[in-house]
Amino acid sequence: MMRTRPLKVALLGCGVVGSEVARIMTTHADDLAARIGAPVELAGVAVRRPDKVREGIPRELITTDATALVKRGDIDVVVEVIGGIEPARSLITTAFEHGASVVSANKALLAQDGTDLHAAAEANNKDLYYEAAVAGAIPLIRPLRESLAGDKVNRVLGIVNGTTNFILDKMDSTGAGYQEALDEATALGYAEADPTADVEGFDAAAKAAILAGIAFHTRVRLDDVYREGMTEVTAADFASAKEMGCTIKLLAICERAEDGQSVTARVHPAMIPLSHPLASVRGAYNAVFVESDASGQLMFYGPGAGGAPTASAVLGDLVAVCRNRLSGTTGPGESAYAALPVSGMGDVVTRYHISLDVADKPGVLAQVATVFAEHGVSIDTVRQQGKDGEASLVVVTHRASDAALGGTVEALRKLDTVRGVASIMRVEGE
Ligand SMILES: NC(=O)c1ccc[n+]([C@@H]2O[C@H](COP(=O)([O-])OP(=O)(O)OC[C@H]3O[C@@H](n4cnc5c(N)ncnc54)[C@H](O)[C@@H]3O)[C@@H](O)[C@H]2O)c1
Ligand SMILES: N[C@@H](CCO)C(=O)O
Numbered sequence: 001m002m003r004t005r006p007l008k009v010a011l012l013g014c015g016v017v018g019s020e021v022a023r024i025m026t027t028h029a030d031d032l033a034a035r036i037g038a039p040v041e042l043a044g045v046a047v048r049r050p051d052k053v054r055e056g057i058p059r060e061l062i063t064t065d066a067t068a069l070v071k072r073g074d075i076d077v078v079v080e081v082i083g084g085i086e087p088a089r090s091l092i093t094t095a096f097e098h099g100a101s102v103v104s105a106n107k108a109l110l111a112q113d114g115t116d117l118h119a120a121a122e123a124n125n126k127d128l129y130y131e132a133a134v135a136g137a138i139p140l141i142r143p144l145r146e147s148l149a150g151d152k153v154n155r156v157l158g159i160v161n162g163t164t165n166f167i168l169d170k171m172d173s174t175g176a177g178y179q180e181a182l183d184e185a186t187a188l189g190y191a192e193a194d195p196t197a198d199v200e201g202f203d204a205a206a207k208a209a210i211l212a213g214i215a216f217h218t219r220v221r222l223d224d225v226y227r228e229g230m231t232e233v234t235a236a237d238f239a240s241a242k243e244m245g246c247t248i249k250l251l252a253i254c255e256r257a258e259d260g261q262s263v264t265a266r267v268h269p270a271m272i273p274l275s276h277p278l279a280s281v282r283g284a285y286n287a288v289f290v291e292s293d294a295s296g297q298l299m300f301y302g303p304g305a306g307g308a309p310t311a312s313a314v315l316g317d318l319v320a321v322c323r324n325r326l327s328g329t330t331g332p333g334e335s336a337y338a339a340l341p342v343s344g345m346g347d348v349v350t351r352y353h354i355s356l357d358v359a360d361k362p363g364v365l366a367q368v369a370t371v372f373a374e375h376g377v378s379i380d381t382v383r384q385q386g387k388d389g390e391a392s393l394v395v396v397t398h399r400a401s402d403a404a405l406g407g408t409v410e411a412l413r414k415l416d417t418v419r420g421v422a423s424i425m426r427v428e429g430e
C-alpha cells in the first residue's frame with residue numbers, strides 16, 4: 001500500500017552527478033514512488049553557486065547552507081554528491097546524528113574514512129550506501145556485498161576509472177595527445193574536479209580499497225593500495241604493446257594470496273593481450289572481473305563515469321535506503337571480520353615487460369641475462385634491435401615477485417653497458 005507522506009531527500013551538490021539525480025527524481029517520480037511504496041520529495045538542494053539557473057529545481061529549495069539542511073531533522077535521506085573529504089565527511093556524520101540515512105558517490109572519502117562513517121551510521125541505526133562510488137552505473141558494490149556474500153572472493157581485477165580509460169583508448173586508437181584526450185574527458189563530465197586524482201591513479205586506488213575491503217571482509221584503506229598513474233605511458237609503450245599483441249590499460253587488482261593469509265591491492269598501467277576482454281573496453285566504460293571459489297569468473301561491464309550513469313547508481317541506492325526506512329530496517333554495514341593483513345607490492349607476483357637501452361657489443365645480452373638469473377627472474381622472450389652501436393633490448397619475464405624484479409632492475413642500472421631503463425610495465429591477464 002502506498003504511504004502518502006513523502007520521504008524527504010536532501011541533495012548536497014548539484015554538479016555533473018547531482019543535477020542528474022535531481023532530474024531523474026523529478027522525471028521518474030511516479031515510478032520511484034510505486035517502487036518504494038511512498039513518494040520521494042526533493043526537500044532541499046545545497047549548492048555553492050545559488051545564482052546559477054538549475055532547470056527543474058524550484059528556487060526555494062536551493063540553499064548554500066548544507067549544514068543547516070542536514071540538521072533540519074525532517075530529512076530521511078541525504079544524497080552527498082559534493083565530493084572531497086571536507087565538508088562532505090562532517091555533513092554525512094551530522095546527517096546520521098540528525099536522523100537521516102546517506103547515499104554517497106564519494107570514493108575518496110569512503111576509501112579514507114569508510115570505517116568511521118560506517119560506525120557513525122551503525123551508531124545511529126542508519127544506512128550508508130555508495131554504489132555510485134565504484135565503477136559508476138555498474139552494479140558492483142551490491143553484488144559483492146550481497147549476491148556473493150555466501151562465496152569466497154579471491155580476485156577482483158578491472159578497469160575502474162573512466163577518464164584514464166578514455167585517454168588511453170584515444171592515445172591507442174587515434175594517436176591523440178594526452179592533454180587533448182584529458183580535456184575531452186573533462187568536458188564530458190568523466191574527470192574528477194581535480195583530474196590529477198584520475199591520471200595519477202588516486203581515484204582508481206580509492207575504488208580498489210573499497211572493493212578489496214568488501215571482497216575480502218578486511219579493512220583496506222587508500223594508503224594500503226600500491227599506486228602508479230598513467231601519465232608516464234608513451235606512444236612508444238603502445239608500440240611495444242602492439243608488437244606483443246597487447247594494449248595498455250590502467251588496472252586495479254585486488255588479490256588474496258595463494259595461502260589465503262593476506263591480501264594485496266594495487267593500481268598501475270599494464271599490458272594486456274588484445275584477446276583479453278578488458279582490451280576491448282573502450283571510452284569511459286569500465287569492466288571488472290570477480291573470481292570466487294564457487295561462482296568462478298564473473299564480469300561486470302558498463303559506463304563507469306558520467307552524470308546520468310552515476311545518477312542511476314545513486315537512484316538505485318536511494319530506492320533501497322527508502323525501502324529500508326519504510327520497513328524500519330537497515331541494510332548490511334561494514335564487514336571486516338576477516339581482518340587479513342594487507343601486504344605490500346613486493347609480494348605481488350606477475351610478468352614484466354622491460355625495455356633497456358644498451359651498448360650493441362659482444363657479451364651484453366649475456367651480462368643482462370645473468371643479472372636476471374642472479375635475482376631468480378626467469379626470462380620468457382628477448383628481442384633486440386640495434387642501431388649505430390646502441391641497441392634496444394626488450395625482455396619479457398615469466399612470473400616473478402615485484403621485489404625480485406626491483407632488485408633485477410637496480411642491478412641492471414649499475415651495468416656500464418646498460419645506458420638506461422626505458423620502461424618497465426607489468427603484463428597481466430594471461
Ligand atoms: N562525474 C562522474 O562521472 C562521477 C562518477 C562517480 C562518482 N562521482 C563522484 O560524485 C561526486 C560528485 O562528482 P561530480 O562529477 O558531480 O562533481 P562536480 O564538481 O560536477 O559537482 C560537485 C558540486 O558540488 C558543489 N559543492 C562543493 N562544495 C559544496 C558545498 N560545501 N555545499 C554545496 N555544494 C558544494 C560544487 O559547486 C559542484 O557543483 C564526487 O564524489 C565524485 O567522485 C562522479
Ligand atoms: N572520475 C571518475 C568518475 C567515476 O568514478 C572516472 O573517470 O572514472
Ligand code: NA
Pocket residue numbers: 131132133134135136137138139140141313
Ligand atoms: Na557502481
